[in-house]
Amino acid sequence: MDLSNARWRKSTRSGASGGNCVEVASNLPGVVAVRDSKDVTGPALVFAPTVWAAFIAQVSERP
Known part of the structure; x- marks a missing residue:
């Protein structure tokens, strides 16, 4: 897949210290891509927008 x-964009949960950071790209047609910001040339996970929204809804409910 061409990314x-x-x-x-960096996750709002990522700290300013450059630690465990996740970046998300949601501007691509039909997919949401996720990668490790410390390895920008490494692999990315790709999800259907509905699957990503369900994941976010689940983790947002947790304290």
Whole structure:
């Protein structure tokens, strides 16, 4: 999958210290891509938007 047009944004849960960071690109048609910000040339996980929304809903309910 070509992610060259992805506009990556860092998770709001990521700290400013550069620790465990996740970046998400949701500007791609029909997919949401997720990658480790410390390895921007590494692999990315790709999800259907409905699956990503369900995941976010589940983790948002946790304290």
